[in-house]
Amino acid sequence: MRLRPLALALVALATMGQAAPSPQPPPQVLFGPLFEAVQAARLYPDSKTFADATPREAPDAVMAAWRAEQPQGTAALRAFVNRHFVVPAEPGARPSLREHIAALWPQLTRPALTPPPGSSALAMPQPYVVPGGRFREIYYWDSYFTMLGLKADGQDALIAGMLDDFDSLVARYGFVPNGTRTYYLGRSQPPFLALMADLDPRHDAATAARHLAALRAEHAFWMKGAAAARKNGASARVVRMPDGSLLNRYWDDAPGPRDESWREDVATARASGRPAEQVYKDLRAGAESGWDYSSRWLGDPARLETIRTTQIVPVDLNSLLWAQEKAIARRCAEAGDQACAADFAAQADARARAIQRWLWLPAQGRFADWDRETRQASPRVSAATLYPLFVGLARPDQAQAVARLVRAQLLAPGGLRTTPLRTGQQWDDPNGWAPLQWIAHEGLLRYGEGDLAAIIARAWLGTVQAAYDSTGKMLEKYDVEAHAPGGGGEYPLQDGFGWTNGVTRVFLERYGDQR
Structure with a gap:
């Protein structure tokens, strides 16, 4: 009887052994x-x-x-x-890039904010993600690219909260400021709100109505001054083209040097030999563009004091506004407001015709900015030429021509160049920026240029990985010629970094680790 438990155990072990699969x-x-x-x-x-x-x-x-x-x-x-x-x-x-990015989201997330008296911060009703480093507040166009990564990492609640924050800003101020500080209330940034709204995980009628109201208010902000522009040639952010059509430029409603760059702006104005207020206006407009600063805005690419942003009609801004008008038309139709849908569809069609007439250079195979003073297209080649592809405004033959130009002038060993010019400005060669890699990648994919899109994405991943291996950081910008941290500009290189995390995370999802 005492042997019975042992016998049973041996039988059980034998049975388990028979049931277990053979090891590989x-x-x-x-x-x-x-x-x-x-x-x-x-x-x-x-x-x-x-x-x-x-x-x-x-x-x-x-x-x-x-x-x-x-x-x-x-x-x-x-x-x-x-x-x-x-x-x-x-x-x-070190953790892998994926693991590092996932660990950064909590570090870059800030709680809802009620600013104390005397603070320059603006109230934020929901938690939000900041870029990092000196950028301690939410920034407008950065947030779209950040949201792409949040989406890939399943952070839907945070995306919804950030969209509520943006809708709240529009409700309070009539537009989305450059960033959530009082000193940014004179300007916005490239209008990505329509594209952000499409990332919202919520699909209820109330949320859709809030987004539509915000988009219509934002469009009114960008088109304020249209009547005056028809008479005077330009007013605020609106420009009358030679045929009477209306396009847009970057602007800032506030005067004087920027609060956050006061010393630098005063020095630039003094060196310019021009009226200081005009220089300040051009510097502020350059900050609204997000490309602060680039040879796109300079009379002499080697001298910041020759900045003339307000004289330039930018292809990226007008492409985004066309996409915004198309999105409003679609959302109005979905809401049953056919008059609104027809109105904005007509505005989008008019803008598309103006872009095709004034911002497309068939002989050079590129979309270009337009110079109000010279009354012709700007000679500056830049990655902004890819925006019409990104939003779907380009014709197939135009997309093929732009792809050829990208291969010839903008493709670098480590990703997409911002411009081919090396000027010392941070939005020029050798720097590459995460948002422009995404714009190029998605635009080229849209038009069947998948091989080139993949080359850009994989090269960018290689650059980010190399810099991460050497620094342990995700950076604001990179040297795409040397697969190294970027440089230039008016402040030291920042780490964090919201839009780099977002774009890199989605590229990792699609192309895998490139190490």
């Missing part, structure tokens, strides 16, 4: 030549790292991909492994 062969057998290539290349300092990796697909599928691709060289081999395996972090190693 070890990685060296499963992955044969792939395993040997990874270990021989010393892809990981510890040989155990790859031996412990988990394949993302069945081993047969991994090996079929290996035979089809036959990656050559360390970089290609590493990219293959990262696409097909989950590789464990090595002891003491």
Whole structure:
């Protein structure tokens, strides 16, 4: 009787052994030549790292991909492994880019804010994400690219809250300020609110009505002065073109040097030999553009004091306003307001005709800014030429021409150049910026230029990874010529960084780790 429990235990163990599946062969057998290539290349300092990796697909599928691709060289081999395996972090190693970005969202999130008396901050009813570094408040166009990454990481509640914040800003001020500070209430930034609203996880009628009201108010802000522009040629943000059509420019309603760059603006005005108030207006308008600063706005690319932003009709701004008008027309139709839908569809059609007539250069195969003083297209080539592709305004033949120009002049080893000119301004070569990588990628994909879009995305991921490996940081901008941290501009390089995190996170989702 005393042996019975032992006998039962032995029977149970035997039964379990019969039911258990046979172990798979070890990685060296499963992955044969792939395993040997990874270990021989010393892809990981510890040989155990790859031996412990988990394949993302069945081993047969991994090996079929290996035979089809036959990656050559360390970089290609590493990219293959990262696409097909989950590789464990090595002891003491930094987290992966995905892990680092996910860990940054809580660090960059701020709670709802009621500013204390005397503060320059604006109230925010819901939590929000800041870019990082010196940018301690929410910024307008940054937030669209940040939201892309939040979406990829399942942060829908935070996206909804940020959209409530933006709708609240429009309700209070009639537009979305550059950032949530009192000193930004004279200007906005590139109008991405219509595209942000499409990221909202909520689809109820009340939310849709709030977004539509905000978009219509924002459009009125950008078109304020249209009647005066028809008479005088330009008023506030509206410009009358030579044929009488209306397009837009960047502007700032406030006078004087910028609060946040007072010393720098005073010095620039003094060096200009021009009326200080005009220089301040052009500097402020350049800040509204988000490209602060670039040879796009300069008479002499080597001298900031020749800035003349208010004389330029920018292709990016007008592309975004066309997309806004199309979005309002669609949302009005969905709400059953056919008169509104027809009105904004007509405005979008008129803007598209003006863009095609004045901002397209068929001989050069590019979309361009237009100069009010010279009354012709600007000679400055820039990544802004991709905005009509991004919003779907370009014709297929125009998109093909722009793709050729990108390959010839804007494609750098580490991503998309901002411009081909090296001026010392931060929105010129050698710097590349996350939002422009996304604009280019999505615009090229829209028109069937998937190979070029993938080249830009993978090159950008390689640059971000290289800088992360050397600094442990996500940065505001990068040197896309040298796969290194960027430079230039009026302040030190910032880390954090909202829009870099967002765009990089989505590219990682689509293309995998490029290490």
